[in-house]
Amino acid sequence: MTEMKQEATAPAMLWGIGVGPGPAGYLPLAALQALQQADLIYAPRARGAGLSVALQCLAGIDIGLERNPGRLREIEFNMDPDRSVLTEHYAQLAQEIAAELRAGRSVAYLTIGDSLTYSTYGYVLAALRDLLPQFPHHTFPGITSYAAAAAALDWSLGTGKERTLILPCPEDAAILRQEIESHDIVVLMKVGARLPWVLELLQQMGIAQHCAFARRIGLEGEVLASDVSTLDTSCAAAPSGYLATMLIRKNALEKRHQS
Known part of the structure; x- marks a missing residue:
């Protein structure tokens, strides 16, 4: 049996x-x-x-x-x-x-x-x-997308007493503007198809040059931009999916090594 x-x-x-x-x-x-x-x-x-x-x-x-x-x-x-x-x-x-x-x-x-x-x-x-x-x-524990993006771009996620907010990209530009204005740094996840209007908002606020973008880090189709004011418009039009992260800094990084 x-x-x-x-x-x-x-x-x-x-x-x-x-x-x-x-x-x-x-x-x-x-x-x-x-x-x-x-x-x-x-x-x-x-x-x-x-x-x-x-x-x-x-x-x-x-x-x-x-x-x-x-x-x-x-x-x-x-x-x-x-x-x-x-x-x-x-x-x-x-x-x-x-x-x-x-x-x-x-x-x-x-x-x-x-x-x-x-x-x-x-x-x-x-x-x-x-x-x-x-x-x-x-x-x-693993490596977050924003930690990987910051490392790939040499982009500091926080210095001194800077306040950092991590959130999925909202549907409304006014909401995102409010969050940026009330924090020093905003980590924007799940950007997806919202990327074009996010870039437009950062340009309107005059802070695009302080912000960075990463997509498909280490994979085919990788995009790394340490200054999103120079981001190719074709990148904005391409499908980003959920493998895209925006690092937003309200003010320029303070250079404490300089007097």
């Missing part, structure tokens, strides 16, 4: 791992070890994209997929503005991952940038906690 494999009595491990954004080396060593030993690797991919950006950020790093490609689970994401659609999607994904964990298979969940900064992983983690209270998991 063939013995059936019994379901594990306790869930296996979940690892949340931020990769990139950009160069493949942007990955903690401890996270690499988890990736190599995970039974399954879940990688998000935007709907319509041929390849997961998260996997592109791991190019050249041996995580064992060439020897065992069956470990990979690509998840197609459609960033639908309808919250009910997204809620259902995350609920279904959490149920799928929970089933793997209950069966004793450890899971590594990839996300771009930091694991818990505007990340899909945060939603998945919350949904899994509802399904599997107290399940074993570990979240590795």
Whole structure:
């Protein structure tokens, strides 16, 4: 008689791992070890994209997929503005991952940038906690898109007592203007198709030369501009998606090394 494999009595491990954004080396060593030993690797991919950006950020790093490609689970994401659609999607994904964990298979969940900064992983983690209270998991911190952009452009994210605001790009230019006027630095994420009017606003405020822009850092189609007043208009017209970050400085950086 063939013995059936019994379901594990306790869930296996979940690892949340931020990769990139950009160069493949942007990955903690401890996270690499988890990736190599995970039974399954879940990688998000935007709907319509041929390849997961998260996997592109791991190019050249041996995580064992060439020897065992069956470990990979690509998840197609459609960033639908309808919250009910997204809620259902995350609920279904959490149920799928929970089933793997209950069966004793450890899971590594990839996300771009930091694991818990505007990340899909945060939603998945919350949904899994509802399904599997107290399940074993570990979240590795990653590199945020704005930290990667600042490093690529030698752009200081804050000096002295400067006040910094991090926010997704609002839909209204008046709201963004108010935020800029009440902070020293604004990190603008999820710029997407709003880039043209954001650039126009910065020009109107006379601060474009103090602001920087980065898109697809370390990947094909990379754009890095330390002065957005010189940003090519064709860049503004190109689709930026969610891989674009604007670094806004209200006043010129103080040169404290000069008397």
